Amino acid sequence: MQRIKxxxxxxxLLVFFTGIYPGDTAYAAATVKVQAQNPVVIVLDPGHxxxxxxxxxxxxxxxxxxxxxxxxxxxxxxxxxxKYSGVKVYLTRTGDxxxxxxxxxxxxxxxxxxxxxxxxxxxxxxxxxxxxxxxxPNSGWDAEIGKDGKDLARCIQNRLVKSCGIKNNxxxxxxxxxxSRYSDxxxxxxxxxxxxxxxxxxxxxIVEHAYVSNPEDCKQFLGSADKLRKLGAADxxxxxxxxxxVKNTDPEFTxxxxxxxxxxxxxxxxxxxxxxQILYRRESGQTGYTKVAAFEDPEVQEYVDxxxxxxxxxxxxxxxxxxxxxxxxxxxxxxxxxxxxPAQPTGEGETENPENSDNSQNTxxxxxxxxxxxxxxxxxxx
Numbered sequence: 001m002q003r004i005k006x007x008x009x010x011x012x013l014l015v016f017f018t019g020i021y022p023g024d025t026a027y028a029a030a031t032v033k034v035q036a037q038n039p040v041v042i043v044l045d046p047g048h049x050x051x052x053x054x055x056x057x058x059x060x061x062x063x064x065x066x067x068x069x070x071x072x073x074x075x076x077x078x079x080x081x082x083k084y085s086g087v088k089v090y091l092t093r094t095g096d097x098x099x100x101x102x103x104x105x106x107x108x109x110x111x112x113x114x115x116x117x118x119x120x121x122x123x124x125x126x127x128x129x130x131x132x133x134x135x136x137p138n139s140g141w142d143a144e145i146g147k148d149g150k151d152l153a154r155c156i157q158n159r160l161v162k163s164c165g166i167k168n169n170x171x172x173x174x175x176x177x178x179x180s181r182y183s184d185x186x187x188x189x190x191x192x193x194x195x196x197x198x199x200x201x202x203x204x205x206i207v208e209h210a211y212v213s214n215p216e217d218c219k220q221f222l223g224s225a226d227k228l229r230k231l232g233a234a235d236x237x238x239x240x241x242x243x244x245x246v247k248n249t250d251p252e253f254t255x256x257x258x259x260x261x262x263x264x265x266x267x268x269x270x271x272x273x274x275x276x277q278i279l280y281r282r283e284s285g286q287t288g289y290t291k292v293a294a295f296e297d298p299e300v301q302e303y304v305d306x307x308x309x310x311x312x313x314x315x316x317x318x319x320x321x322x323x324x325x326x327x328x329x330x331x332x333x334x335x336x337x338x339x340x341x342p343a344q345p346t347g348e349g350e351t352e353n354p355e356n357s358d359n360s361q362n363t364x365x366x367x368x369x370x371x372x373x374x375x376x377x378x379x380x381x382x
Contacts, residue, residue, distance in 0.1 A: 039088045040115075040243060040328050042081060043108040045193070046074035046091065047120040047206075050098025055123030055212040059219065064212050066121045067096065069222055073209065074119045076232025077239075084245040085322075086330035105196035105204075115152065116197050116204035117239065119232075121222065123213040130214040131167030132160045135206040137194050138173040140186030142201075146173075148326065149194070149203035156207055156238030163234040166210060166221055207235060244324025246273040250332035251320045256339050264305040264339060266316060271332055274298045274320035281305070284313035284338065292316075311343035 047070045048054035054066030071093070078089045090111045092104045099107070108116040122133075134157045136149035153171040161168045174190040182188050182199075189195040197204035209231050210217035221227055239245070251271040259265055270277060275298055280289035293303050298320070308314060318334040 039086045041088050041090070041111055041113050042239060043090045043092060043111055043113040043116045044074045044077055045104050045108070045116060045118040046070040046093055047118055048098075049093050049096055052098050055121060057123075057212050057218065059215040062218075062223070064218050064222055066123070066212055069121050069209075069212070069228060070119050071096075072225065072228040073232040073235065076229040077117075077119065077235045078232075080233045080236035081239060081245075083247055084240055085248050085250075085332065086328065087243075087245060101192040102196060105193055105200060108197065108202070108204075109200045113197075113202050115239070116193065116202060117152075117156075117235065118193050118204060118206040119235065120206060120208050122208040122211045124211060125213075127213050127215065130211045130217045131169040132157065132210060133169035133208050134171045135191060135194065135208070136171060136173055137198050137203055137205075138175055138187065138189050140188060141182040141184060141198055145198050145201075145203045149205050151326075152203060152239070152242045153205045155242040156205065156235055159234040159238035159241065160207075160209065160231070163237065164221060164230055166217075169208075243326055243328045245328070246322055246324070246330065249273065251277070251318050251334050253316070253318065253334050253337050256316055256337040258339060258341060259304075262308070262310070262341075264308045264314070264316075264341075265302065266305065266318075266337075267302045268318055268334060270298055270301055271320055274322050274332060276321045278319045278321070279303055279305075280317045280319065281308075282315050282317075284315055289317060308341050310341050313338060313340045315339075 046067075048067035049071070050067075052067065054070065055064075056066065057064050074091055075094075078091060081087055081089045090108075090113075092107045093099055104118070105116070122129075134153035136153035137146045139146040150171065150173075157168065157171050160166050176188040176190050180188045189198065191206060194204045194206065210221045212218060212222070221231060249272040251268055251274070253266065253268045255265070255267045257265050266279065277295040277298060277300060279292045279294075281292045282289045292305055292307070295303075316337045316339065320332045322330045322332070324330070
């Protein structure tokens with residue numbers, strides 16, 4: 001047995017003729033294509049930057065620059081999100097750089113964003129105001145984007161309150177102050193990043209973590225790198241809650257062995273969170289996989305393959321399937337494991353039957369083909 005490579009990808013299964021889901025236990029003659037699916041794309045936007053410093057205050061001889069706080073939170077959020085499976089995370093800026101609001105949206109659109117999360121801190125004339133809130137799109141123009149943004153905002157706000165203990169100022173939307181309209185005559189959103197993202201086809205939210213203008217908020221939530229890390233981690237957990245993300249725990253073969261009776265025994269650790277499992281097999285050198293067995297029980301950890309033929313080198317692969325929320329899905333794959341089945345010696349006067357050899361390669365009717373590779377001043381923010 002030889003370990004060939006580590007293989008994990010997101011899979012989208014397109015089933016022809018029968019429309020059978022890959023987890024179905026019944027075999028079928030239908031061809032199932034396996035295509036690489038892009039991961040869910042999350043773009044984090046640290047507010048302000050460059051000459052636009054955002055809010056700034058000095059408390060206890062310590063200066064709080066919003067632009068720096070936002071970037072630290074965004075970097076922490078990215079690190080935490082990358083612990084989850086099936087995500088790709090981008091930042092609109094990674095240094096002290098100015099970006100216009102339109103440029104932030106266009107950057108997200110260029111990355112094919114599924115979500116844009118703008119990370120900010122608040123300020124007010126009064127130093128007594130404190131707490132966190134999240135802005136989401138209104139229901140104008142595209143009600144579904146408005147609903148998705150509202151759900152995302154609630155998930156992030158809940159995590160900030162529960163994980164960090166910050167005052168809960170709720171989630172909200174803000175309509176255009178000058179009553180501007182979308183082309184369908186619905187009232188436009190106030191914030192340019194939310195409006196622009198909606199028109200680009202994806203939801204955006206604005207997270208106001210704490211008040212730079214409040215000394216207690218600064219001391220309790222913004223006063224150290226560790227406190228900023230906790231805010232970023234809370235944002236990431238809120239995003240993960242919204243999508244139903246799972247941590248990186250792919251299944252793993254523990255043994256693939258040839259038994260004395262010629263069968264192949266496969267054992268594995270199934271990984272966490274998955275809902276269904278499928279065992280695939282192919283002959284060495286081929287690109288298509290045949291489905292050997294499907295398991296509705298995600299806790300199954302072994303299987304005996306009785307259909308292997310002598311004189312063939314097989315490659316085995318276990319796929320575990322997970323379906324999250326809002327269209328998110330992930331497939332975790334084991335390493336490919338190779339096993340050589342020795343040819344059976346032929347006794348005197350006996351010959352191998354080539355018909356049997358041909359038929360032995362078609363014990364299962366379903367073949368899987370691999371394709372592709374590894375998814376105005378109005379609106380300015382404080």
